[in-house]
Structures are given as structure tokens and as C-alpha cells.
Amino acid sequence: MAPVQEVAPTEAAPPLEFLPGLNPVTMNTSEFRRRGKEMVDYMADYLEGIERRPVYPAVEPGYLRTLIPSSAPEEPEAYEDILGDIERIIMPGVTHWHSPYFFAYFPTASSYPALLADMLCGAIGCIGFSWAASPACTELETVMMDWLGKMLQLPDAFLAGSAGMGGGVIQGSASEATLVALLAARTKVTRQLQATFPELTQAAIMERLVAYSSDQAHSSVERAGLIGGVKLKAIPSDGNFAMRASALQEALERDKASGLIPFFVVATLGTTNCCSFDNLLEVGPLCNKERVWLHIDAAYAGSAFICPEFRHLLDGVEFADSFNFNPHKWLLVNFDCSAMWVKQRTDLIGAFKLDPVYLMHGHQDSGLITDYRHWQIPLGRRFRSLKMWFVFRTYGVKGLQAYIRKHVQLAREFESLVRQDPRFEICMEVILGLVCFRLKGSNQLNETLLKRINGARKIHLVPCHLRDKFVLRFAICSREVESAHVQQAWEHIRELAEDILKPERA
């Protein structure tokens, strides 16, 4: 080994006071204290008055570049000027996801305790890649994932505090969780095959690996296949947009017969298009029999499983190797917070573990130490469990259940309004907080309706395709949405539809 080179001394750096124009303290602690209070006031005013802002911005692509200088300022600027630019430059280009008139995509969570915890997370500012890098960051995460797992009545095998080999980790997104699961499954099957057939190269195995999801799965699943360098096949869903075992089995048999190696299946609970549910009680046993890794993506719907009346939708989770949902969608924990559990933590750690000396902490791994960097793709990680801790304690399980139930109730209210108008149809059974509906008639008619809705900027919706039909999605999103907002939204949609249908009738 080469000896460590001594570094030759360089010319001494000039003392700081001689560096021209340097202003090392642009905001000191007492200024931060004052400005922080002011910012919380601004945030509270923003959220309190959000429904008075148009939910969708009226700007064109590139609007912002013309409003700000093309390079960073050489000299420090006054904080007032920065704050003033928020309303002048930023807010006109914001889509207000927390407006009670926002019914697009799926919800993204927001609550005051989560916002406060996020501020504290920023202040602590630790990077919890290992237990030693900040023990509280790791340990609170493990306990919060067990709390949440218990709320969902997950089998003990997924909980770190049980006698099993499982555990939970907070990922940044459901997309990341799917990718991590796919990569772990890929490593596991590759190692198993190489143990039996040592002559097989990794490249030869990868060429034959094949993963599956329903044709309704989120695009992030297909992307995980692309990034993971494996084939991903879409299984045709049934009349209820659910993946069934018969269709999966057919694909598995066909692919095995042609020399491919099935290794990974993603089942979706609560699809993005229409909130359909793959048939876990059929698909789960099949995956176990075929010894393929089963990952469950319940990004949106997962939050509802804390309510006993919706827990049956998760039946079959016991067959899964990994399970993920996003508290940052529907459980009042601000983005980012995607909860992932595995039954065998060694499957993740075994796949991604590397231990350079600068990350070792000298604590013997007695089984009590979790180094979450082995469970994820990046090294760095924020203290995200603080948000869960604040939210779970502030609302209690009962408060969280009441929140989910209110949203489902509002979706049912919207559904019943739609059903009362014979010109419209409901396109999918309403199970949680999403209503898929359309005007009876052509796709073009519905595309025009959606264009008018979003053009008017009073409410915001996005569409989906269900088979060959263009469908409007009405998702209950905001924490502050009430029955009155839903009724107003429906009145508005009806009026716009009236306008569109008039010339057709004339």
C-alpha cells in the first residue's frame, strides 16, 4: 500500500477581514427569530385565504424567466425584497394543491403539525444515513413505521418490533419504493440462480428476467422496469380494472415456456386511473407458489386502511414481500413521506449494502442497529419521521380515521349529484375518495368539457382513459374541502356542460 502523502503547506490565506465585500452574516439569529414568526404568519394567511386564489395559474411556459435576473446577485439583497417577490413572481405561477377547489390527481397531504415538524426537521438538519449519524432520526423512524403498521393491522412479520425479520422505512416516493423492491428482488433471484448454476453470468440472467403488473398500474412501475433493466409486462385487467390470477398465470406459463424467468409482480391497491383494486387474495397465493416477489403499491388508497371498514381492501397483504403507501398523499403528513415495509429486511440490506470506512460508526451490529442507507437508493435522508410523530399524536388514530371518512363521504355526495343528472354517467364504482364520471357521449365532448372546466380556473380536474373512454376524475383532495365546495363544483360543471350541449341540441 502506498504511504499517505504529506500535504505541503500552502501560502497562508489572508485574514477574513481583508477579503473585500465579504458579509458573512446576512441573517443573524435574532433576525431569523423575527422573520420566522413573520413567515409562519404568511403561511397561515396563505392557507387561510387559499380559496380566494384561482386554483390554477394563468401563466404561459417561461413566464418566470422574464421576471427575474438571469444570474444570481453579486451583492446581498434585502430580505423584504425577497419576500415581496413571493406574491409578485411565485404565487401567480402556483397551482394551489390545497385549495378546496382542487380536485385533480390524488390529494397531497398537508397539516399544521406536519408543517411545524418539517420546520424542526430543517433546523435539526441531520442526515440520518446511519444510526450513529443521528440515533433519534433512525430510532423514531423505526418506531413510527411500527405505529403506522399497527394502525393498518399489517401482519407482525412486517414490523421491526416483532419477532420477525421485517421492518419499515420511509422512502421519498412510491416510485422509489417500487424501484427499491424491484432491485432487491432482482438481486435475490440472481444470487439464487447463480448459487445453483454458477456458470450463469448476471447479464445472461438479467436478459431473461421478467416482471409483471396490471395494465392499470402507475407509470412508475414501468419506469422501475426500465431503470432496473428488466422486461415488464402488463397483465390485462378484468371488467373492474383489476388484475386477476388467471390472467397473470397465463402470462407466467407462457413466459416460462419461452425460457424467461418471472421474478417480480406489482399489485396495485387503488389505481391512479380509477382507484380499482387488484385481486390480492388470488394474485398473492399465485406469487407465493411461483416464488416471485410480490410488491404492493397502495400509494393513495393505503391511508384508508386505518379505518376498520376499509381494511378488508388490504386482505392478502400477508402474501406480499413488500408493501408501500404514501402518508404524504392522504394521511396529513406533508410530502415527502412514503411508507414501505418488507418481510425480510435482509433482502434490502443484502442487495444494497456497501460499507466504506467513512460511513462506519464503530458500533457492533447486534441486530438492534439499523442503518437506513442500506434500505434506499440515496445516501442522505431527512428526519421525516418527525412529521409522522407530530401528526399521529396531534390527530390520534380517531382523528385520522374521521378525516378519511369525511373525504369518502364527500366523494359519495359528488357521486350522487352526478347520478341525479341523466346526461352524465359514473364510470367506476366509488370505493374511496375518487369519482370517475363523464358526459354520456363522445370522447370529444368530454375533452371539451374538461378544457372548459380547467380554462375557467374555478376548479381543477385531470382526466384518465378507461379502456377507450375519456373520463373525468374528481378526487377529494383538500384538508379544508367541505360539502359546499363539492356542490359548487358540481353546479359549475353542470353549467359548463349545459353550454356545450346547447349547440348540439340546436
Ligand code: PLP
Ligand atoms: N402509484 C400509484 C398507484 C399512484 O397513484 C401514484 C401517484 O399518484 C404513484 C404510484 C406515484 O407516487 P409517487 O409520486 O410517490 O412516486
